[in-house]
Amino acid sequence: MAHDAVCLLDHLKCKQAHIVGASMGGMIAQIIAGIYHDRIISLTSIMSTADSRGLVMPWNMKLGLHLLKSSQAAEEEQLDLKMETVRLISSRTHPPKQEELESRLRKALARDAEKYGTKRQLSAIVATKKTKKITQRVNVPTLIIHGAEDRLIPIKFGRKNAELIEGAEFREIEGMAHDFPRPLVGYLAFVVSKHLG
Structure with missing residues (x-):
């Protein structure tokens, strides 16, 4: 890339x-x-x-499992799962507004509804260990x-x-x-x- x-x-x-x-x-x-x-x-x-060593899973099992689930979801589940992903990783001080978030993610899904994209990105990140x-x-x-x-x-x-x-x-x-x-x-x-x- x-x-x-x-x-x-x-x-x-x-x-x-x-x-x-x-x-x-x-x-x-x-x-x-x-x-x-x-x-x-x-x-x-x-x-x-x-x-990338040590990212996600060791200190946040819930988040790690959710990201893997998101990458395997059926098409109709994608929006709900992506919204939950954003909520899990977003600021707690300035959480995203529900309407804005839904609108943004609907546009993103319309642009690219490939459900395995997240899984491939996670795989690329995990595989890239020698960038130090x-x-x-x-x-x-x-x-x-x-x-x-x-x-x-x-x-x-x-x-x-x-x-x-x-x-x-x-x-x-x-x-x-x-x-x-x-x-x-x-x-x-x-x-x-x-x-x-």
Whole structure:
């Protein structure tokens, strides 16, 4: 997937880019920044990790089992399961509003109702265990953002990311979990845009 993203830059005739990724996208962004140094101006990694070992199951069995169930659900169950997934990983300080959440997830399902997508993504994350050394090779200005309430990828993983990358700035966001709570979106946009210069 990191290679695919660089191929997209090639297709767009874009020599360099600021790269921002969240969750699995943060893992991909870190791999890109660690391997394709000359293509990246800066890195912003949000609620992510450089090491998938120990994620989810050991400290949150309910969440881990729910994610596996979601990936095996029949089509008619997808909306309810996805809504429950979002509730499990979202901010408790700023929970998503029911109507907005349902509307957003209905659009997402209409765009792609592939029920095994979540399972494949989880498999890719679990299989990607050797990115620590790649992340340590990142040599561009780096911002690591992590929510204090994150139960899917706890904040200690974000702190470890910042330690792996020389000169990385770490931002802990109170009231944020594994989501982008609406009341914090403006602040997050400000923090990222300031990093991009």
